[in-house]
Each structure stands twice: as structure tokens, then as C-alpha cells.
Amino acid sequence: MELKRITRQLNWLKIYSIVNTAVLAGILVYLGLGGASNSGYKSLNNQDTLNISYIKAQRVDIIENDDKLAISLSNSQTSPNPTFDNIELKGVSNRNTPNIIFFDGEGDEVGGMAFSNSLNSEWQQGIRHLAFDGNHQDEVVTVSHFIKNDSISRTGFYIHQRPQIHILDALSEMGVSPNDSEDILANKISEFKKSNPKRFEEIWQLKSRVSIEKNEQDDAVINLYDGEGRVRMKLFVEKSGNAGIHFIGEDGGVVSKLK
Template sequence: MKLFSSQRFLAIYSGVLTAVFAATVLTAFKKPLQNATFDEITVHRINVVEPDGTPRLIVSNKASFPGAYIHGKDIPRTDRNTAGMIFINDEGTENGGLIFGGLKDAQGEHSYGHLSFDRYDQDQALNLEQNQDGERRNSGLSINDTQGYPIPAQMIADAQSFESMPDGPGRAQALKELMAKYPPYVRRAYFGRSVDHSVGLTLRDEQGRERLRVAVKADGSPAIELLDESGKVVNELTSETKGRSR
């Protein structure tokens, strides 16, 4: 009994317990990650990241939706009042996304959905979308030529400053200056339904000028139009003509 109550024994016993506890903790940390299965999960936001912490995919509700990711930095965007997901490339820069929403208010029914894929360090090169504001509805697929400059954080700040401006001459001038400083992408092709109830295909040149229109108009009549650089229709084919030059 004296042996178990001696200070030397207690010191050895305490050291052994400490060593066992430390080994247990370290072993637990070395265990591989375990898969988990859930029947249902409720969250506000999910961040998918690489082992080094680089974000790759963010799924979020409207309240927690992120800003714009540029090389690992989340740049706040006050205009992103939506739910959805953001795709992010290997370098932590936004690579496209999916947003959606809808509601009914005093002005009528509203709905939207937008899926896009971006060029490296630039804007959307391909997008599929639909929009509804009351009776005004359009939906379609766009193929775009983006610009050659990388989108800077200052561009986002300038755009948000413009969005906060009231309607009027000052806002119109600010938009002109903004587009001159940051030329937007050029929509080269669009296939879809327009707000005038027509459906068709529009092709543009690299300067964004319409050169070919194929459409079925709201009244059901089909038409094919060829346009010159000034936008003038130089040849058309309708159900009433077999080809007429202008």
C-alpha cells in the first residue's frame, strides 16, 4: 500500500496517463475523414473548398449570398439580391453561376432564372436565362464575345456606384463613361422568345451589329432578314415573297 501512495509512483502514474491521452488525441487527428449520410439537411449556405481553402462552389440563400470572387477575394456586391450558386475556378475567381427567384407583388408576377459560364477573368461567354415582369416575358440562349481585359475590383465598385444613381441626365452620362471605361461583352448569337411574343435567332458581327434575323413573329408569320453594316435590311424572305432585295 505504501508503494501506491508514494509520490514517485503517483508521478509515474500521472506521466503514463498523460502519454496515453496524448497518443489517443493524435491518433484521432490522423484518422481519415469519414463519410456521412443524411436523410435531410437544412442550411443557409454551403462553401465547397479545396484542401488549401480555395473556394470552388458556393450554394447560398439570398441573405447569405456572396459578392464577386476575384483571385480568392470576396468583393461585396450590393446588387446580388438573389439565391443560387456561384462557380469558382482553380484560382479563386468567379467562373459562372446559377441564380433564380420570383415573387408576386402589386405590379404583378415576377420570375427569373440565369445559368452562365464565364471566360477566364472575364464575363459570361454563354448564358441561358428567362425573365418575367408581369406580362413581359423573354427567355433564350446567348453566345457572347467577352473583352480581353481582366475584370478589376474597381469595375464592380464603379458599377455599384452607377446603380445607386437616380434616373436622369447624370445617370445616362455615367453609363456612357462606364461603358467606355469597361467595354461590355458583345452578344454574337441569341435564340429565344422576345417580349413582343416572337421567337427567333439573331446573329451579330464582332461589333455587335445585327446581320441575320430568322424569326416567327407574334402573328405566326415567318421571316428571314439579311442586314448590312448600317442595320438596313438588304434582303428578306417571308411567306409572301420568295426572296426580295432592297
């Protein structure tokens, strides 16, 4: 009786194994041929593509054929660090926000989008930000929307002027190493600014050139700046309806007005 029972169990195990193998093979064939219209792999222009209806991830990278980043979609904790000439800058930017980062096909960052909401017991702030970087530099064109306490907001289009120096060369001159943490990097830049203010301005200082915005007072304003980042002409329509053009001197004072 014991021998018959063991033989019967072995036969069931054989059947179970054959059925599992057949099911697994069927799944693999199903995926290889494309399966349903919204799931599995299928061939497109002789390349394997995955067609699925839903993906859940903390970060998704679009890469070039050589594995360099093209676009990166990240949550607030997984964003890639800025990279220039294949050198990763670990402390250049604090990006504790969900974001989309753009690269130039060679691995250099060239802009991105960021979205955040911050809340504490006293105030609330939201940021919606789209930026395009200069060549081997930081932001030169931005479109932004900032909200504070649901009642104060600023929305605008901004053009900036950056120094004509590679960002890696500027950081190196200030004593910054690519492996420096954010705190160390910030301290080195701050110390350089104190000891070499003129040179700091030449190699690092952002200067505004054009801004078109709805400001915190709900006025519509166009500001035009000179090469030193000083506003020299302001066109505005206030919330009340008052409108005008102000021409501004180097010292910031209005030298003439048109209404």
C-alpha cells in the same frame, strides 16, 4: 437520518453519472462507426464523410483542400461576393436572389445559377438564369427564362462577347476599389462612361453575338450580331406562322429579305 439521506443521494448521483457517461460513450462510438445506414460518420477511401438524410442551412459551401470555394449554394442574403485572384469585390454584383455560384478550383468565380420572383402592386417578374463566365471576366454564355405578369415571357440561349481585359484591371482603370460599396462602384463606372465613352466600351461593354430565343411576342428568333454588337441577320418564325430571314445593315435597316 440526515446522514443516511445524504449518502443515498450521493449513491444516486454516482449511478446517474455512470449511466450518462456510458450513454455518451455509446453515442460517440455509434457515430464513429457509422451508426444507422442514413446517419453518422463513416469512412470512405480513408476519408471521413458525414452521411445524413437531411440538412437545413442558409448557405452550403463546397471547398477545395486549401479552403478555396468550389461551389456555393446560398439563399438571397448569404451569397459570396465575386472573387478574382483572391481579391473579393464587395460591390460588383447585387445578388438578392437564391443562387448557386461556380468557382474554378482557384477561388475565381466562373458562373452560376440564380432564381427569383419579384412582386409588387403593379407587376410580377420571375427569373431563371444559368451563366458561364469568361476567363477573369463576366458572363459570356447564358440560358435564361424571364416572366412578367404571368403572360409575357422570354426564354433563350445567349452568347456574349466581353473585352479582352482582366476584370480587375478594368475596374482599376475606372477608379473602382475592391472595397467599394455597390452604390459607389456604380457611380464610378457611370462617371467613367460619361467622361470616357470610347474607352468604357473597350474595357467594359458587353456585346451580343448570338441569341436563340422565344421572345415576348411568342416569336421564335435567331439573331446573329457583328463584332460591334449590332444584329446583322435575323431568322424568325412568328407566332402566326409567318417566317423569313432578314439581312440587316450597320444602321439597323433591313437590306434584303427571304420568305
